[in-house]
Amino acid sequence: MAKKVALLQGNEVCAHAAVYAGAQFFGGYPITPSTEVAEVLSVELPKVGGKFIQMEDEIAAMASVIGASLTGAKSITATSGPGVSLKQELIGYACIAEIPCVIVNVMRGGPSTGMPTGPGQSDVQQARWGTHGDHAAIALAPSSCQEIFSETVRAFNLAEKYRMPVQVLYDEIVGHMRERIEFPEPGELEVIDRAKPTVAPEQYKPYDTSFGDVPPLAAFGSEYRFHVTGLNKAQDGFPTTKAELVDDEQRRQIRKVENETARADIEKNEEYLTEDAEIIVFAYGSIARSARYAVNELRKEGIKAGLFRPITLWPFPEKRVAALAKQAKAIVVAEMNLGQMVHEVERVSKGACTIAGVFRVDGEPINPGQIMDKVKEVR
Amino acid sequence: MAYDYEKSIRPGKLPHIWCPGCGHGIAMKGLIRAMDTCGLDKNNTAIVSGIGCASRLPGYMDYCTLHTAHGRAAAFATGVKMAKPEMNVIVMGGDGDGTAIGGNHFIHACRRNIDMTYVIFNNFIYGMTGGQFSPCTPTGDKASTTPYGNPDPIFDISKLAIGAGATFVARTTAFHATQIDKLIAEGIKHKGMSVIEVLDDCPTTYGRRNKFRSVVDMMKRLKEIAVPVAAASKMTAEQLEGKVLTGVLYKEDKPEYCEQYAKVIAKAQGRAV
Incomplete structure (x- = not known):
């Protein structure tokens, strides 16, 4: 059977790819030049039983995405540079609490309001460093509509696999360009779901490094009860100021992305x-x-x-x-x-x-x- | 037999961080009794907070607990509730967290009428950072950043919640300890956004600066200013000067947000609504 093909805009492709990857939640706020991602997901997500919510601001959108992901739902938001500036606070939260999520940044000019309808690539360092404190970063930069599909799916996979926020960065040109796109069949692209805990609920620790540098994440509303905080925390998830525990956790959260095996897995040129x-x-x-x-x-x-x-x-x-x-x-x-x-x-x-x-x-x-x-x- | 609070508390997580005389402990006990009375399943209930003294509460509670960033609790909680509407969601935090930095999230959660119970511990001050004035510090009072007296007018949190669209709004104080659990329980049972404001005290950063000689004086003050809504209806405007109404201030049945979104899903899937 011939594959489904369509002439689609980059932003539309991104939305369809999110559904392919198993997204169940979108929280967003309108911003040019990314808005079509939200518009298409407001149509497509409820069709698959997913949830779309337009929040009161960019920060709230990011908060809702993290909250939803904690219940086990693959979650995504889409914005542009000024929106990422606002989301930085909670991108840091997703980093330290290790909550998988995907942030699409359709880049325009800047700083500030800049040129909302013009293209730019001036958020690439923001994608690396944009939040206070030391943290690892994964950012993917597709250059065609077909690649927006595969890289959006890969962004979800990496977010789930490495338990962290992953940014999909493309400029307004790619976001608003229309190209022929072939929809992959279900199963054609790999779709990864986060590792779930296998221990008994009373033994579960959300940052248990005996399972490696990426500990399994349980879902709220399952048989596992646990605590999540943006404070530096010990492996049991509760706040700590003990020097060696803080140091271990901070280094692990960077090592999980920057060790050689992870780099070989994540890097793509x-x-x-x-x-x-x-x-x-x-x-x-x-x-x-x-x-x-x-x-x-x-x-x-x-x-x-x-x-x-x-x-x-x-x-x-x-x-x-x-x-x-x-x-x-x-x-x-x-x-x-x-x-x-x-x-x-x-x-x-x-x-x-x-x-x-x-x-x-x-x-x-x-x-x-x-x-x-x-x-x-x-x- | 004494009420067993420990069954709701995580083993080994006490003592809490709150100062001697702080009203948060009284409010927390009220919350514990309310959640217990309502029979909330621990595995299926999230307690979400922001940042501040009050927001440390979830860490002590044996539920699914989420200590978020300053002011963002309602927005995180909205994500939890939307993604898993079958979960019970309790949001809580202080007055600064909820109505200053988190004010936008607070009013929009009220507007949506999403089925959450937001308990605000209003101690009129930013306690954790050392006593700066909050949107609820009474005009004229002293705080570390209002050395000449507070020039700001205040937010009436309950009025704000009603105006923004919350469908259950109640207020009580730490002095009226036995009312706290009853009002919170009523809020939990209410379908939609409920806001319960608990006025309490911060002896360390507010009381000392404002001529309260002891915690007992602060408690007496809470007792004096509280007027039950029924009693207030028989009082004159003059008699009500400087008082706050307590009890259930507002209750209304309106479509709940997650139920409304379930209809969106049904429409998108071509099913009858």
């Missing part, structure tokens, strides 16, 4: 013509499409260019970028901000090659010609 490339173009989201075009044109001119496209932005693909920096003469980072991921590229390259940037914040996409010019300049 696309490489195009990088094997023999002398110049690497580093680009993500919609700009990776311009970059790919630029690489093809440069190759026609005999310039050995290649594209490195991180699909997982966080954790940053440190090893691979370091290796490419040793192989290449230069890495050209193209992003719709004034230089954010370029700092990571510089950090991991350790001076092994020239790093240059093509930056744009005027609400227009970076076009292939701009990237080609920069490549020729640093060649």
Whole structure:
């Protein structure tokens, strides 16, 4: 049987992917350019018995998502940069309390209200660091409508598997672009559910590291009763200020994402013509499409260019970028901000090659010609 | 036989953090009796709080407990209740938590008439941070940030709840200890958003600054200002000056939010509503 296909906008695809991944709850607040995610989920979620609620503000939306997830429901919210700024408080809560959830950020310009209808990629560092305190971060950056489907499903999987908030970051161009999309059949994409406790209720501890760095999470309303807090806590979930317990928990919550096995599981990149490339173009989201075009044109001119496209932005693909920096003469980072991921590229390259940037914040996409010019300049 | 509170309390979690003379313990005992009276299943009941002295209560209680961020309890609780409407949801916290930083969440939870019971321990002050004025600190009173007397007018929490759409609103005080559980129990049984305001005392950060010589004086004050609604109807405006009404202040049957959403699901699935 032929697969179901449709011509859909990125934001619409995201909503359908959430349902595919098993989402049962959406809590949101209207904000351009992400609103279609909410609109489609208000139609689709009740069809599958799920719940949609429009909350009174962005913070409340994030709170409702965490509360719903605690009952065992896969939960999602969608917003844009200003909304994430407000949600930062409770993104930190989801980090420390280790509650799985998905946050979609359809990026526009900024800071503040910025350019609500224009595209931007200036939230990529916000996705990494946006909340106070030390914490791990997972952020995925699809660059096509089909990829929004697969990466939204993967975001739910990673949230459930690593018990934490996961951000899906795409710019307004990808969010509002319409492309042909093939709906995966049920079972075609892997769908992961959080690990449930196997111990007797009286033995359950919500942060029990004898089950590894990602302890199983019970649901409210099941036979397990437990306490959840945003305070530093011991493995039993109750607050503590004991130095060694606080230190253990904080380090574990970062280690669970940044250990080598987890990184290999979470990191995902696309490489195009990088094997023999002398110049690497580093680009993500919609700009990776311009970059790919630029690489093809440069190759026609005999310039050995290649594209490195991180699909997982966080954790940053440190090893691979370091290796490419040793192989290449230069890495050209193209992003719709004034230089954010370029700092990571510089950090991991350790001076092994020239790093240059093509930056744009005027609400227009970076076009292939701009990237080609920069490549020729640093060649 | 003495009432057994321990069956509701997590083993090993007491003593609590509250100061000697704090009214929160009295309010907590009222909450325990109410939840017990209503026969709430511990596994199927969530207690959700924000941040502050009062908000430490869930940690002591042997239920599904969620100590959230400052002011956000009602919003977290809305997510819990929407996702699992069969759960009983108790929200609780202090006056600053619920009506200042959490004011928006509070009024919108009332507006939705979602089936939760919100118990506010109103001690007129931010106690945990050392006694700054809250939206409920009486005008003219001293707090650590109103050294010349509080210039702010106050929120009347119960009126706020009624105005915002809560369908059961009641008020009592820590002095009227035996009324606390009765009102909370009535709120739990009520289908929809119920708000129970319990006026209590903070001797450490409010009483000392406002010429209360002892906790007993603070309790006497709560006794003096409280007027049952029935008695108030026979009193003049002058007699009611400086008093607060206690008892069930408002009760109404209105469609409950999760039930309304169940109809949305039925419509989306093409079933008869």
